[in-house]
Amino acid sequence: MTSKQNEKKSNSWLKFSSTRNFYPLAGKMTPWFMGLAIALMLVGLYMTFFVVPPDYQQGNSYRIMYIHVPAAWMSMLIYLLMALYAGIYFVLNVKLADMMAGGLAVTGAIFTVIALWTGSMWGKPTWGAWWVWDARLTSELLLLFLYLGYISLRAAIDDPNRAAKASGLLALVGVVNVPIIYFSVTWWNTLHQGASITTNKTSMATEMFVTLLVMVFAFWMYTIAIVLMRVRNEIIERERDTSWLVEELGKEK
């Protein structure tokens, strides 16, 4: 055993912050998270269309809520997580943290587009407008631009360390937008309805709440699975000159 391997063993809490240890672990976890995501998604969709009754005012268009709300939550949570990883990268200088941040961005952007799109599809029959420049919608649109800026910045800079620093800074600065989105419905008088679920009480029936929860978990599991897959790709890309990776890929085949 080389001295390098000994050193790694001694600080075990940092073990999975190295790409070498993370790569096989992520590979083992991915199918479980993806399997859970598919199962939860199927249950959630079944409940959305066959268990919960139509809304007494909005009819069936409100079923969009069961993907709109989880997508909107994910768009904000993924951004927070991305900024957190960017922060960890700056403090500990662990490149895996930067890879995680980069891997989260695309999925975050996708959920932002889904939140905006489904919001539009729900807004038209409910408010009579596809889009209004209200605080909630505008700040969510800004979130999309932050994601897109972050992604293009990373793509534009060739040197991974410089890309990590520049994009990480953008991610950290942009984080102020997340509380603005979240509290926009209480801070400003907006067309967008208030939170459906708050910490003290729920303005929903139990079966509706459970359906929403199943969908939220499905989106979480999917996010974890796809981000792990993307980070693994990034590891292959960046560690292509190491012998451990060739060995690892040989084992997988």
Added chain:
Amino acid sequence: MNWENPSEFFAMGGHGLYVWASFGLLTLFILIEVLVVRKRRKDLIHRLKRLTQARAKMVEKE
């Protein structure tokens, strides 16, 4: 049960367009995202294999 027959299900009480456009885009995006990430993995591994082979050849020559 919410629906008497399949056509009632697809109509969504007149809001079918909005509902199916929402769930349709979600499905489409997830499928595309998974396919793109898997394709990227294949391409990266393919590239790495060729790189390793090229290196092995160079070592042989030396």
